[in-house]
Structure formats: structure tokens, C-alpha cells
Amino acid sequence: MKIQKLMKALCSFIVLTLIPFDLLAADFSGDDLSICWGIPFVGILFSIALMPLFLSRLWHYHYGKIITFWTMLFVLFALYSFGLQTTINLTAHAIIAEYIPFILLLLALFTVSGGILIKSDVLSTPKLNVGLLAIGTLLASLMGTTGAAMLMIRPVIRANRQRNYAVHTIVFFIFLVANIGGGLTPLGDPPLFIGFLKGVNFGWTIQHMLLPVLFSSILLLAIYYKIDCYYFRTQYGDSFTLTSAKKASAIKVYGVSNIFLLAIIIACVLMSGIWHSSVNFTVLGTHIALQNLIRDTIFIMITLFSMLITPKQVRAGNEFNWEPIIEVAKLFIGIFITIVPVLAILRAGSHGALAPIISLVTNEQGQPINSMYFWLSGLLSGFLDNAPTYLVFFNLASGDATILMNILEKTLLAISMGSVFMGALSYIGNAPNLMVKSIAIQNKINMPSFFSYMKWSVCILIPVFIIDNLVFFLLF
Template sequence: MVLALLLSSQVPAWPLLLPFFGLLGLIATGPLLFPHFWEKWYAHVAVGLGLLMLAYYGLAYHDWHTPAETLAEYFSFVVLLTALFVVGGTLYFNLNVPGTPRRNVLLLAGGAVLASVVGTTGASLMLIRPLIRLNDQRIRPYHIVFFIFIVSNAGGLLTPLGDPPLFIGYLRGVPFFWTTKHLLVPWLLSNGLLLLLFWLKDRRNPYPVRLSRNEQRRARSAKGLPLFDFSGRYHWCWLLLVLGAVFLDPARLPWLPYLPVVGLKISFVREIIQLAAAWGCYRTAHHKAVAANHFNFAPILEVAFLFFGIFLTMMPALQTAAHLAADPAVASQLTPASLYWLTGVLSAFLDNAPTYASFLGLSLAGHELNFAHPAEVQQFAEAAATLPLLRAISSGAVLFGALTYIGNGPNFLVRAIAEKEGVPMPSFFGYIGRYALPYLLPVLGIVSGWLLWG
């Protein structure tokens, strides 16, 4: 949908935005105001609104291209999420020690590093259950929220593998290690400050009486428990297969087989490999890991149904955002700070990958460069005058994904897993009001200050 958004000349009528904002409103209020109805009918509501928007685009606009491209992106999104969900959900990792603020910080810091290696989704699914088990009786909603802030979002800022917007930039011509070199300071600032805030908050949470190391060792020996319990050594092979398949992009590899659909070349190789890896991983998973993780497909099904509606009803909102971005009045305000906040706020409520692409395309056009030409994108990324603009767009698209539950794919999935494990997670607005605004927003402001003055 990226180039289609940038080249589209049709501005959707404002009533077409109502299904998207209506669905967001139901996601936010349904579990609170009418939980029994929402739990039973949320899939029907989300899928119904999505199909309604698909039919309107096709029958009223005679535009089947945009819905087809959106569905292709949705399918790729859900397949990757499902494959990582299976790999992470059937991997058992546990430390047989009581959770403490220091140990939690170390786990979250390790997750921030891992997120840039295997992606925010992969790192989230591998570590969310160990975090819950580590804290056992002292687990609180803020543990999961800060996990979303750090592992599911901010940690993915260092490589194109970390988050979809950065991967789109890489596919369009941004050098692979550009993010590592130029986003290291925002990564250190955001994750360091969030870890500090988490540590200060976690210190106030009561935890069991601290035992000496010898006492902990004797307690584990009495129960026959090792310090480090791990099951799933071969999962790394399945994980590498899933992540390697991500690079099988037909835009860069024209020799890949594809299906011609309404003028699109939709490749199916990547998705088949990822689904095959998920099936192989599930079939070879140790029964102990499956049982200990309480593994089932309910969380991924919830995400798949909700995001089907979100992806399709989001089409008019994304097109409207693209037209706003292309407004000359907006283009004249293209400073690193404005790009950071515009890209970020829109990424918090819309898909951050097209938002990133829209503002990157606009910035390129403002410097007489073409988003469709990788050499010109690389020139934009490396030139001293334009480098701060791309740094701001990249930071905003990734970091603001933690501002709402729908800002990034892993957010909802982590929330669903935590709820299945019995953690009382905050509502949509509760997440924003109680955590994102008081804790995350000041950190985002500090990063903005560095982008402006650094």
C-alpha cells in the first residue's frame, strides 16, 4: 500500500473514517461497558466492518487494487505474527529464582537487545511468559506495560529487523547498518530512561523475603529444580527460517513466483515458508514447553480478527494522512522535530509502516528525490542535510508504537497473552492515561529534544 498511498489522488470522504474510529472506540470501551457481548461478538464486528469497507471500495469507488494490496499486507502480517507466536509460545525458558527489580531490569534490557536482532514480535513472544513466571505472585499490570514499551517497541530501533517501518526503509534503499549507526542514541535514551522508570516503580512493589544465594540454592535442590530451565534448543533453527523468509520480498527479488491479482504481483513463497516453519515447530515442540506455557491459539486468533477489521477500515485514514502529508503547508514545516511528532502520533493510531513511508516520501520529494529509486533514498539517508529528517521519521514511527495498544502488532498480542495468564491488564484508555502519558510521553519528549539539539 506504500506507493499507492503516495501516488493516490483521491481523498476519502470523512464518513468513511467512521468505521475505523468506531472500531477503535469499541476496542477501547467494549471490554469495560459490555464485556460479555464484546467477548462473544468482537470477531463478527471487526470482520463485518472490514468487509463493509472492502465492498464499498470495490463497488462504489471501483477500486479493487487498494483492498487487494491491503489484504496481501494483512496476510503477510498475520502469517509472520502466527509463525513467531508458535516459535515463541512453544519455547520454554525459566529462571527458578524469585523476581526482583534488578532481575526484571536485566530481563527487559536483554529483551531490548534481542528485539533488534529477532524483531520486536519475536522477542516479545519469547520473553513475555518468562517475565510473568519470574515474578510469579508479584506480577502487576505495569510489568507488562513496560515490557510493551521496551521489548515490543523501543528495543527494535537498532536494525531493520527490529520493526516493520525500518524494514521498509531498508527495502527502499536505506543501508542495513544505517539504523545501528544513527539511531543508537535514541535507542539508548529511550530504553535507558524507561528501564530507570521501571526500576523505580518496581522497587515499590513488595516481593518475597529475600534469601541468600546459598538459601536459594538449597531451596531449589530440595525441589529438584535447576537454576536455569530451558526447553526448545532447536527453536532457533525455526526462528532463523521464519526471519530469513522475511527477506524474500518480490519487490527486490523479481524472480520469485507470484500470483497476478488486480494488477498486483503477490508472492506466496515467503508466507508458505513461514507457515511451514510454524507447523514444523509446533509438531516438534516438547510437550513440557507447550503445557508449561499454557499454549493455545486463542491470543493469535483474537489479534487476527481484530486486525482484519483494523487493516481494512484503516484504508481511508491512511489515505487521508498521506494527503495531509503531501500538503505544501505541511511540507514547509518539515523539521526533524515536526516530522518526529507527526510521524509518531499518526503511528500510534495508524499502521506505522505506511505512515513512515508517507513522510519519507514527502521528505524525499521536498529535496527533489524519488521514493521509488533506492539510490536516491540512500543518498537522502547519508547526506548531512537530510540525515536528521530520516532519523526523526524512523524514531517517531518506532517509539510511538508503544503509545497505544494498536500502535504496533506485538502490543495486542502481549496483552492477550498476559490476560490469558491472569494478569488484569488496563483498558485501551487506561493504558494511555495511566501509563503511556505519564511514563512514556516524557521519554518521547526527551528524545525529541536530542533530535532537535543533538
């Protein structure tokens, strides 16, 4: 209670100090923003990374208030610097145009996937786990990383219920199903869908991303198999008699009607990208296209319909609850708002505070350095929202989909691979990462902290990405 009162007092002090200046309106331009505007966003990142480690009880009960503090810090300083109207427009655009469609899609996928129960008495072996991860990786490009992750995480956890150590399986699940697997089609991951909206052909993505996704997935599955064999032998010994001692029963699927709802969600996403209506609505300075309004309304209806038609026993069998989506909703609303100035600085390119970083992607002759596009778009996507990051580098490279698909196809491939693959570097790199972590913790799996997870990603993913860079951008 004392901490809560202290935070309220601090926020009140800042409000009383800054509100009188809300009429000092100015243009919000990335060219003029200092790097200090990224402090609230970095504050959220460090809070997510450090507080569960050192102040776990405080974080567990008050993480929503902590995110609110950093968010309000940005909003209040924006009021001071840019005035009331500009601040309202900035936050309204972040919430209405970006956050609400994002969270409604996640909500629909989370609810529908939680209404599909896949049951089997099969006990996990290294080969079975590789098979489950491979299926999830394939599904990620068909139904999106969030849909595939929410559909497959519970069967994977259930199959490993008798394992003494299952953390590595969930970590590789995040690598493959929640990230890299979504690289094959524009349906798989938001960055590629952004490219699709900007004119990148559906077929181009499949053709050029097939080999990188396949290559990286096989590498990671091979590494995982070796690690899982080690833990399997540690628990059961060298004799793999357990595999024959317990025969796999027939797989049973409950809540089949939710599979059709998943198909409707996918169709809605495609519809909003293909159909462009001339009808627009304006809310607090933010334009909302009719097709997007219809899509988001259908997401809400699907969520409610799924809750209505799914038997309670099915959701109980999945141990379904709302905490994972609530956590993501609270964390990402702060991220979406405080990231606004960071992305504005990035969009300013050579004129912004991050110009030294942007300059790394072009050589002295003005030609793109594809390796740098891969690494920079990827590393930023590991900690920023990967869709806007993709868009920044897409525009930096040319902004013209026709040129990028033909003359600069390697550059577009580098941006696509980096934005999708490296979302796996941290828990906040892609929304499904946090949701998978939350579900795993609820199932008594002792998931690594923010930095401990990054030890896994740095030790395993970075070498894989170095090989990717060598194979796709340096050798050929």
C-alpha cells in the same frame, strides 16, 4: 442471539441498498476522499477501546462480528462509490499484499516462540526484572519485536508469579521489548524494514538509531526500576532478605530446535528484502513477487514443522494456546482493510483532506521541521499501522534514500524514531502489544483497559519522547 440477528439484518439492509450501484466505477484517489471515509477505521478503534470497558461480555464473545460489521461498512460504501472492480482490488491488495504476509510472519513467530520453554525457579526482584527487560530489548532488534516479545513474555510472567502486582512489568515490557527495542536494526520493526527495502543502508540504521534506542531504553529501565522497587517493598517490606532466601536455580531451555527455526524466519525476512526476482504473479489485480511467495510459504512450513517437532509438554509448560494470535488476526484484518482510505488521504499530502496536518512538517522556506516529523509520524503510528505511516512520511520528506541518509539524515532519524518508538502509545500501535496483553490476561494478570493503558503511556512515554525530541532534534 438478538444482537447477532440485529447485526445480520443491518448488514443485509445495507447490502440490498447498495449492491445495485456496484457498476458506478470511479478512480480511488486520496485527493478526492472525504475525511468521513475514516469512520469505519475510527469505529474499529473505538470498539477496541470502549467495548471491553463498557460491554465486556458482548466484546469477548462477539468481537469478530463487530470488526466484521465495521469492515463491511467500508466495503459496501466503497461498492457504492467506486464500483465492484475497484472495491475488489482495494480489499484484495490490503489482504494479499499486506495482511497475509503480516499475519503469516506473526503466526510463525508465535508458534516457534511458544515452542521454546525457559524454566527457572528464580523469583523476581527489581534487578532481575530490569535484567529480563534489558535482554528482551536487545533481542527485539535481532529477532524482531514480535519474536522477542513472544520468546520473553512467558519467562517474565513466570518470574513474577508470586508478585501481588505485576501489571507495571507487562506495561514496560510492551514499551521496551514490543516497541523501542526493535529500533536498532531493520530486522527489529516493520517501519525500519520498509526503509531497508527502499534503500536505507543496514549500517545507517544501526549507526543512527543506536544512541536513541540506548538513551530511551536506559531512561525507561531506570523509571521501571524505581516503580518496581516500590511495589517490591510494598509486598515484602524493606528487608530484601527474599533475594538471598531463594537462590536462582540453573536456567533450563527446552525446545531448542525451535531456536533454529527462529533463525530461519529471520533469514527469510532478510532474503525477501535483498533478493528481487523478476518473476511476479497477479491475483485479483495484486502483484506478488516470487521472493515474497517463497518467504510466506516457508513461514507456513515452519509453523507446521514447529508444531510437529515440539513436545507437547513444552507447549503445556508455556500454557500455549491459539487465542492471542486468533484475536490479533481478527482485529487486524479489519484494521488493514478500513485503514486503506486513511492512508490514501495521507499519501495525497497537501492535496488531501489531512493537508493541515501534513503542512505542519514543513516551514515557510520549504525545509523539513524534524521535530514535527518525529511527533506526527509517531502519533499516527500509535494508532495506525506504523509501516505505511513510515512510508508516507518517508515519501513526504523526499522518497530518495540517498538524500535522506545524507542531506536529510535528521529527518530520516525523526521518522524512524517516531514510527518505531510511539507504536507503544496504544495497544494497537504494534501487533505484539495486543499479543502480550492477551497472554498476560490468560495468566491472570489484570491488564489495563485501552484508555487505562494510555494513561501509562502518556504519563511515562510522552515525557521520555519530549526529552528525545529535545536531545536529538532541538539541542544538537
